[in-house]
Amino acid sequence: MTQNNKIWAVVPAAGIGSRMGAERPKQYLPLGGETVLEITLQKLLALDRLEGIVVVLNKADTYWQQTTLVNHPKVYTCFGGEARSDSVLNALKFIQEYAGQASEAWVLVHDAARPCVTLEKITMLIDLVLAEKCGAILASPVSDTLKRVNHSNVVAGTEDRSRLWQAHTPQLFTLTKLKSALEYCREKQLPVTDESSAIETVGGRVRILADRRDNIKVTLPEDLGWAEYILKNQASTGDL
Structure with missing residues (x-):
């Protein structure tokens, strides 16, 4: 892999997950005997093409030190900012300054709360980007009917979903x-x-690569059970 093709991963994990209503941030909630974040990171660590992973933590985080990956040689940490974009920016500066990585490197940003992503899709995304030399994202076409509402939550119209992802x-x-x-x-x-x-x-320019619908983001309490089901199904079918 050439210098221009070096790839780093950034995993923003500084959020508090208020919508989950749990006693700890959602990335540290138990999922199949591990935590959501541990499963997500293990998916990424299975990619030999990664130079390293930068996990962005909240300054008040007391859970990271208890994870199984705290001393992994390819996992680095830095502190986040007020918004997700600030956290990602901090990670990019870390990669440049601390890791001494050239600016031509590629950066793969992945949600901490998406443990169900498959290695096949990540690999396809990397191949697409390196072949076309432009940015790209995983996405899925919208299948539900989308309603636009007013401030009183009354339907104001129906959106054309034909070109929405x-x-x-x-x-x-x-x-x-x-x-x-x-x-x-x-x-x-x-x-x-x-x-x-x-x-x-x-x-x-941003390309879209069609993703599997089971690459869900754990946001609400019911998502944990759904994620556990997906992970078990992926393991049984070999879709890892």
Whole structure:
């Protein structure tokens, strides 16, 4: 793998997961005998092509030190910021400064709470990006009817879903372009809901790779049971 093709992973894990209503952040909730975050990181560590993984932690985090991966040689940590975009930006600076990684490297950003992503799809995403030399994300086409509502939650219209996709992670971009886009959005105080939205804001090209629908994000309490079912099904069918 050439210098230009070196790949780092960034896993933002500084959130508190307030919607989960649990006693600890959702990334540290138990899932199949481990934690959500441990399973997510193990998926990424199975990729030989990664130089390393930067896990972005909350400064008040008291759980990371209890994980099984705290001393893994390819797992690094840094502190997050106020928003997800700030946390990712901190990780990019870490990769550049501490790890001494050249700006031409690629960065794979993946949600801590998406433990059901498959290695097959991550590998396909990497192959697509390296072949076309442009950023790309995993996403799935919207299948449900989407309603637009007013402030009183009354339906105001129905959206055309024919060209709508639901963004997933990982999302893969060059370190230089992603860092520049995030810095621009922060300077202009523009909203950043995912890494792709920052790249889009500065006019960057982003490809979509169709993802499996079972790459869910654990957000609500009922998602844990669904994620455990998916992981067991993936293990039984070999879709890891």
